[in-house]
Amino acid sequence: MKYWLLKSEPDAYSYSDLESAPNQRTLWDGVRNYQAAKLLKNEMQVGDLAFFYHSSCKVPAVVALCRITRTGITDPTSLDPQSRYYDPKSSAEQPRWITVEVAADAPLPRAVSLKELKQQPELQDMVLLNNGRLSVQPVSPQQWQFILQLAHNSSH
Template structure:
């Protein structure tokens, strides 16, 4: 099992939106960076967990936890001419943009802010703090457990995610 951080602008799609989605699931569409796409295509697996991170907002923070439920999906927004993520060069027979489906697992007891993470010496090597541009980023096992602890999850809840 691997751990990830998925970024979304909360005014576009927040953790609350995911929690309210049918079956608490959605396709993670709109990723238009090749490195992030490659992670979604080649590295993210079913049953991996991810932090749902609210970015580009007043207080960027990790808001919740989601689980990868399907992989290897063609991002449907690349074929929708009405979508801001439409890609006229993408071919349905050989899609350029691959994505995953995620399911809401639980909101964090308290969101862990970017400011708090930057001040935490245990997280100084975290991709978010060093290569923050990607919308899909790996999270180490140590970082994962530490963030869950800092966000107020009990030891019993933390062990659910191993």
């Protein structure tokens, strides 16, 4: 199993939106950064776990857990001329953009802010803290466990 961090701006799509979605699932569509798209296409597997991270908001933070429930899905936004993520070079037969389905798992006992993450020496190598613009990022097992511990620690 691998671990991930999925970033979304809460005013565009929040964790509560995922909880309210049919079957508490959604496609993680519209990713157009090639590095992030490559992770969606080649690295994510059914059963992998991910942190749901709220970005570009007053308090950016890891807020919840979700899991990958399907992989290898053609990103429907790439085929929709009305979408801002439309790609005329993509087709159903030859998709250029692949995505995954994500299911809500559980909100964290408390959100762990970006500020708090940056204060942790154990997380200094975390992709989020070194290449924060990626909307899909790997998280090491050690980082995963450490962040879970922070989320369960109410002394912050």
